[in-house]
Amino acid sequence: MDHRPGCAVLSPDRMLALATAALFLLAFTMFRSLLAVAAARSDAVSRLKHRRRNGLIVRAERKLRAIASGPTERLSLLLESARAGIGPAAFLGLSVLLALTGGAAGALAVQTVKGAVVAAALFGGLPYVVVRMTLMNRQMRSRIDFLPAVELFYQSYLSTGGRQVKIALGRMVEERRLTGPLLPVFEQLYINLSVRGDDEASLRIFSAAVGHVWADYFANLLRVALSDGVPIAENLKELIGDMRRAARADQQERNRLLEIRIANFSPILFLALFIGINLRYNPEGAWRYYVLDPHGRDMLLNAAALIFASFLMGIWLSRRRL
Numbered sequence: 001m002d003h004r005p006g007c008a009v010l011s012p013d014r015m016l017a018l019a020t021a022a023l024f025l026l027a028f029t030m031f032r033s034l035l036a037v038a039a040a041r042s043d044a045v046s047r048l049k050h051r052r053r054n055g056l057i058v059r060a061e062r063k064l065r066a067i068a069s070g071p072t073e074r075l076s077l078l079l080e081s082a083r084a085g086i087g088p089a090a091f092l093g094l095s096v097l098l099a100l101t102g103g104a105a106g107a108l109a110v111q112t113v114k115g116a117v118v119a120a121a122l123f124g125g126l127p128y129v130v131v132r133m134t135l136m137n138r139q140m141r142s143r144i145d146f147l148p149a150v151e152l153f154y155q156s157y158l159s160t161g162g163r164q165v166k167i168a169l170g171r172m173v174e175e176r177r178l179t180g181p182l183l184p185v186f187e188q189l190y191i192n193l194s195v196r197g198d199d200e201a202s203l204r205i206f207s208a209a210v211g212h213v214w215a216d217y218f219a220n221l222l223r224v225a226l227s228d229g230v231p232i233a234e235n236l237k238e239l240i241g242d243m244r245r246a247a248r249a250d251q252q253e254r255n256r257l258l259e260i261r262i263a264n265f266s267p268i269l270f271l272a273l274f275i276g277i278n279l280r281y282n283p284e285g286a287w288r289y290y291v292l293d294p295h296g297r298d299m300l301l302n303a304a305a306l307i308f309a310s311f312l313m314g315i316w317l318s319r320r321r322l
Contacts, residue, residue, distance in 0.1 A: 081208035082135040083184065091127060099124030110297050118305050125308065132315050139211035140257055141181045146214060147243045149182045154236045162233040165225045166193055185209045199226050214243055257318055264314035267307045 075088045084091070099120045106119025156168040156175075169190040172178060178186060185206065192202035203219040217239055225232045278286040290296040 077204060077208055078131065078135070080205045081211075082131050082138075083188065083209075084131055091131075095124045095127050098126055106301070110301055111294065112298070115298065115301055118301055122304060122308050125312075129308070129311055129315070133311070135209070135211070136261075136315065136318050138181050138185075138209070140261075142185065142210055143212060145180045145182045146210060146212075147240070147247070149178055149186065150214075150218060150236070150243065151240055152178055153186075154233070154240060157236065158233060162231045163225075163229070165222055165232075166190070169193065182210070193226075199223070214239070260314050260317050264311055267303075267310050271303055271307070 072088050075091065079086060079088065079091060086094075102123025103116045103120035105123075107116040109115065110119070153168060153172055156172045157165070159171070160167045169186065173183075173187050173190050176183075188209065189202060189206040192205060193199060196202050200223070203223055207215050207219045221232045221235050221239065224230060224235075275286065275290065278290075288296075290300060
C-alpha cells in the first residue's frame, strides 16, 4: 500500500461509509426532485382536464381502501392537499422501496439488526416527512395572504349577485388578481368543485391545503352556500372583520411556528458543528471513531434517528398550532 504524501487511500470501510451517505443524500434529492416535477405536472394537467387514472395503481388503491379505508382516505387527503401528484398506492410503494433500500444500506454500514431496522424506518418515513414539511411550508406562506384572498373572493361573489360560488371562484382565478402561494390552492378548489363531483371532499382538500382555522370557517360558508343555495355575503363580511381583528394574534402564531421550524433544524446544525470541529482538529481520529469503528457508526445512526424524531415532533407541534 502506498503511504506517500499526496496519495489518497480509501479503505473498504471508508468506501462503504461514503457509499451509504451518498445513497441517503441521493434518495432524498431524487425524491424532492420527483415530487416537485410531479406537482408541477399535476398542476399543469389539472388546468386542462380532470385526469382519470387506470390500471394497476387504481386497483391497488381500491384494495387499500377496502382493507383500511380510514388511513387511506387521510393519506389521500394529505397527498392531494400537498399537490404531490401521486396517489396513496404509489406513495406507499415508494415508501416500501425506500425502506428496503435503507434496510440494505443499514445492514451493510452498521452490520447489525438494529442498524437495518432503524435505517429502514428512516428511509421509509422520508417521503412522509418531505410531503408533510412541503405542505407546512406552503401553509405558513399562505397565512399572510389568506385575508386578501377572502376579500377578493367576497368582491367576486358580490359581482355575481351574491349567489354563485363557483362562478365567483372561476372569475377570481381567471382574472389572476390573486397571486402568491394561494393561487394554486384556489385553482385546485375551483377545478375540484367543477369536475370532481364531490363538494365535501373538495372543501376538505382546500381546508387541509391552507391549514388553519380561518380556512375551516371559510370552507364551512362555502359548504352551506353550495348545499343549501343560501346567500353568504353577510357571513363573508363578518368573517373578514373577524380576521382583521385577529391579525395580531395570527402574527404571534406565525412567530411560534417559525420558532418550531428553527428548533427542527437545530439538532442537524449542532451535530454538523460538533463533528466538523472534531474533523478540523483531529481528522484521522474523528474518521476512525465516527466511521470505521462500529460503535461510532451506531452512534451516528442513533443521532439520525433522534433528528428524524425531532422532525416528527416538530410536524406534530406545527399541526397543533395551525
